[in-house]
Amino acid sequence: MIPVFKPSYGQEELDSLKEIFTGGWIGLGPKTKEFEEKFSQYIGTRYAVGLNSGTAALHLALKVADVEGGEVITTPLTFVSTNHAVLYNHAVPVFADIEEDTLNIDVNEIAKLITPKTKAILVVHYGGHPCDMDPILALAAAHNLKVIEDCAHACGSRYKGKRVGGLGAAGCFSFHAVKNLACGEGGMLTINNGDWYKRLNQLRWLGIDKGTWDRSGDGRFYHWYYQVNEVGYKAHLSDIPSALGLVQLKKLEVMNNRRREIVARYNQALVNLPWLQRPVEKDYAYSACHNYVVKVKDRDGFIDYLSGREISTGVHYYPNHLYPVYKPFYRPLPIAERVAQRIVTLPLYPDLSDEQVTYIIETIKSFKPGA
Numbered sequence: 001m002i003p004v005f006k007p008s009y010g011q012e013e014l015d016s017l018k019e020i021f022t023g024g025w026i027g028l029g030p031k032t033k034e035f036e037e038k039f040s041q042y043i044g045t046r047y048a049v050g051l052n053s054g055t056a057a058l059h060l061a062l063k064v065a066d067v068e069g070g071e072v073i074t075t076p077l078t079f080v081s082t083n084h085a086v087l088y089n090h091a092v093p094v095f096a097d098i099e100e101d102t103l104n105i106d107v108n109e110i111a112k113l114i115t116p117k118t119k120a121i122l123v124v125h126y127g128g129h130p131c132d133m134d135p136i137l138a139l140a141a142a143h144n145l146k147v148i149e150d151c152a153h154a155c156g157s158r159y160k161g162k163r164v165g166g167l168g169a170a171g172c173f174s175f176h177a178v179k180n181l182a183c184g185e186g187g188m189l190t191i192n193n194g195d196w197y198k199r200l201n202q203l204r205w206l207g208i209d210k211g212t213w214d215r216s217g218d219g220r221f222y223h224w225y226y227q228v229n230e231v232g233y234k235a236h237l238s239d240i241p242s243a244l245g246l247v248q249l250k251k252l253e254v255m256n257n258r259r260r261e262i263v264a265r266y267n268q269a270l271v272n273l274p275w276l277q278r279p280v281e282k283d284y285a286y287s288a289c290h291n292y293v294v295k296v297k298d299r300d301g302f303i304d305y306l307s308g309r310e311i312s313t314g315v316h317y318y319p320n321h322l323y324p325v326y327k328p329f330y331r332p333l334p335i336a337e338r339v340a341q342r343i344v345t346l347p348l349y350p351d352l353s354d355e356q357v358t359y360i361i362e363t364i365k366s367f368k369p370g371a
């Protein structure tokens, strides 16, 4: 079976783990620090804070943005982590409809939903395609709102030449097993605000003011004393995933270029199928191509047809405002509700071979949609 996603690991990742296991320090320590420094340099922000998931990054970004008790304008077409993070912060998710072509939150819809209670706009660069950030940032500035970027799909994506994750107040990355940069589990918050940086370093470590490495690492005397300034979380990244992350970061551009090559082949081959719409890439966008999402007629028939021929597919996502847990926040979102019935995610990962891509293309072309 050809999977939808697969991490791209080789000898270098294995070597990095060996180094960690022989080094004697596997918790939050020097590898995480190095990964944070290299990642912030890559994104172009002053700081990066390593966390144990993208979900934690979203949770803590909204916490430092102080959204509690207010409203956060958000997208329905995302993994539930995005919107759960709003609820973790005791804020109200206000769902805005999406653009039919990019599947990203629509700035015109955001504008209609701003109230005196709005605290932040939470955008997801869906599938790696950046949101149209300039109008979103201008709208936010006019209303004094924070913009938080969910970059879980967009590690390496660029908006008008600039890497996403440094465009708003905070960028939230995921290094979950299927992401472009995969560490098994892990996440990163990218920010420029020095006060937020200090607070996040404590928030991720139960509110404690000094990490264990800072108090004892590198053969130093173990200083047991620390202070606890607020109720934080157990949300830090550790040196094992960070060692993998450092290797993956080095390979990221090459891996993303391979993704783009496969996308170019899909786009070229699937051009003349009247029942299938290909994804777009706008002039302002350079996508990290996390997902290849097509819109098709007879979606369920299509999924069954490919699955019967050893090709896995996915659906990203069921619109979040339709889940029972989000019922109190439901509002009709015609575009999201309509397109969600037609979207399918095709296999896309760097190690997909040219032969497999050809097989997937030929199988898709042989499908005849039912009514």
Ligand SMILES: Cc1ncc(COP(=O)(O)O)c(C=O)c1O
Pocket (backbone or CB within 6 Å): 052, 053, 054, 055, 056, 078, 079, 081, 082, 124, 150, 152, 153, 173, 174, 175, 176, 185, 186, 187
């Ligand atoms: C859009 C989006 N946001 C947030 C997350 C959460 O990331 P994590 O699984 O690392 O918590 C994911 C993926 O899992 C995601 O796809």
